[in-house]
Amino acid sequence: MKKNYLIAFLFLLAGINAFAQNEFDKYGPSGSQVFVDLKEALRIEKKVYKIDLSYQKIDPKLYEKLSKITDLQVLRLSTNELTEYPKNFDALFNLVYFASYNNKLTQFPSNLKPFSNLHYLELQHTAIDSIPAQIAYLSKLQSLKFGNTDDTLRLPVTFRFLKNLKDVSIENCIxxxxxxxxxxxPGLNYLNLSNTNTYYLTKHFERLQNLEVLVVENNHLAEIPFEIYKAYKLRVISFRGNKLYRLPDSISHLENLTLLDLRGNNFTVEEIEKLKVLLPGCEIKS
Structure with missing residues (x-):
């Protein structure tokens, strides 16, 4: 049994890594070289568009010079023992992709205004406890992935000004x-709020006319608003690991729904059978 769990975990990890790699590959000029040696990138400096410094300890003196590579569009950091951004980080105004994994950064960059070209931002396993109001300057941001912090997360009221956001994933933080x-x-297509201490969902699903994937796993949901059917483009819903025992009959109006994951809740066999009748073209996992 332990062997099976280990195999499943490895497959999951491989899937996560593959997804992250696909996102990294998608950004920057087509066919551009990916530099993995910061010293080499600094030597060339011009027309260096992609840098991946994953799993290496970075020389502090070289790290402070990173901002000289002003053509840089794609930057990934991972497990570098970093707690701060490099000096003059806001000089990298051409960034369209920035990701940091397993670095104990304590905040977002202090000046976000220069990063108006940023399309993709991911910060995982940091020490960040709040998203600053300045995030509204990231007017082109389409994907935001944030999670795995040790503190309570606060969102600013300005978050709602990110009108180009299509993909939001906040996981494993309170x-x-x-x-x-x-x-x-209104443009949100994918929303993941997993293990975020969420107790209820808004009834204003009419605001989510483009939402196709809704994942709210490992939380405290005891009921789902009747108005969920107003997000009529929903294709995939996962409410795994909550406290649900029923769903509103209005869910039958979600004609595009193909997958409904309800595992780890309190549904009776009878309630699941009822949902199968209401959603004849949908796979229901219970």
Whole structure:
């Protein structure tokens, strides 16, 4: 049994890594070289568009010079023992992709205004406890992935001004209040709020006319609003690991729904059978 769990975990980890790699590959000029040696990138300096410094300890003197590579569009850091951004980080105004994994950064960059070209931002396993109001300057941001912190996360009221956001994933951190700002993003296509201490969902699903994937796993949901059917483009819903025992009959109006994951809740066999009747074209995992 332990062997099976280990195999499943390895497959999951491989899937996560593959997804992250696909996102990294998607950004920057097509066919551009990926530099993995910061010293070499600094020597060339011009027309260096992609840098991946994953799993290496970076020379502090070289790290402070990173901002000289002003053509840089794609930067990934991972497990570098970093707690701060490099000096003059805001000089990298051409960044369209920035990701940091397993570095104990304590805050977002202090000046976000220069990063108006940023499309993708991911910060995982940091020591960050709040998203600053300045995030509104990231007017082109389409994907935001944040999670695995040791503190309570606060969202600013300005979050709702990120009108180009299509993909939001916040996982494995305690949110200090219900993230109502997220539910004011009309272009949202994918929303993941997993293990975030969420107790309820907004009833204003009419604001989410483009939402196709909704994942709210390992939280405290005891009921789902009747108005969920108003997010009529929903294709995939996962409410795994909550406290649900029923769903509103209005869910039958979600004609595009193909997958509904309800594992780890309190549904009776009868309730699951009822849902199968209401959603004849949908796979229901219970």
């Amino acid at each position: 949110m200090d209040s219900f993230p109502k700002q997220i539910f004011k993003l």
